[in-house]
Amino acid sequence: MTGTARPADAEFNEFYNMNVVVIPTNKPCIRQDHPNLIFTHREAKQQALLREIADLRIQLWKYSFIIEQQRRIIHKKRQDILLDRVQLQLLSNAAAGRYALLRSRLGVKALQKAEKQLTLYHINRCWADYLDYISYVREGIHLVVIGRQNPLEEFHRLAASAFQEMLERIDKEIVKSFMTVKIGKDGIDMQKEGLSGPSSTWTYLINENPDQFSRLPFLIKAAETAIQGPLFTVQPLIKSFLKISPKRNETC
Numbered sequence: 001m002t003g004t005a006r007p008a009d010a011e012f013n014e015f016y017n018m019n020v021v022v023i024p025t026n027k028p029c030i031r032q033d034h035p036n037l038i039f040t041h042r043e044a045k046q047q048a049l050l051r052e053i054a055d056l057r058i059q060l061w062k063y064s065f066i067i068e069q070q071r072r073i074i075h076k077k078r079q080d081i082l083l084d085r086v087q088l089q090l091l092s093n094a095a096a097g098r099y100a101l102l103r104s105r106l107g108v109k110a111l112q113k114a115e116k117q118l119t120l121y122h123i124n125r126c127w128a129d130y131l132d133y134i135s136y137v138r139e140g141i142h143l144v145v146i147g148r149q150n151p152l153e154e155f156h157r158l159a160a161s162a163f164q165e166m167l168e169r170i171d172k173e174i175v176k177s178f179m180t181v182k183i184g185k186d187g188i189d190m191q192k193e194g195l196s197g198p199s200s201t202w203t204y205l206i207n208e209n210p211d212q213f214s215r216l217p218f219l220i221k222a223a224e225t226a227i228q229g230p231l232f233t234v235q236p237l238i239k240s241f242l243k244i245s246p247k248r249n250e251t252c
Helices: 006-016 042-082 090-094 096-106 108-147 151-178 217-226 235-241
Strands: none
Touching: 042 108, 042 151, 090 096, 090 108, 090 151, 096 108, 108 151
């Protein structure tokens, strides 16, 4: 009894003296049967294999594209803070009372250093959490075909939504930590406050394994023109985030 072996019923009957009885599936079959490919010589088979690999790489680029763009945003944000290219003003606005009190005691420079420390820490931490989530999504995204959804479109939707939530969470966590940590004239003792993080925050989730995405950031521009079909764009996120914005820790 089967729902898919009907084309082989003659072979079952010849070799095993068994008949094939078709049992209809409770849902429409989504499998696509393709014709057999016959090659007259080895070179033709190799060329066909190379074309298939190229198609697979393009498909992998489609998945890695949005993550690469988000990585660039985070990297730029982090570098701008590290090199003091931007003036941090979150705490003076979102926690004005405590900020004013500490400024009168410690001075502006101590608070600026503390805000820089907290901002970098929570960027690292939230980005690492985001990568963990995307890794989880990646492992099971193929299952959405059961619900007749497009895996690529669904992955882009989830990645864009989670990235926006991560940006909002960074600010919330910075303010939350500021309200509880001890700040001195030299800023915050991050280790003492339990706020020291791992150095591998910026490690890629993607690599050349066909079961994952594609670790080919140098081909992103080519992918932009090769990608066909709907793509979630991160441009609105970039615009809203370029108050301070990042790529990847150069230690990676």
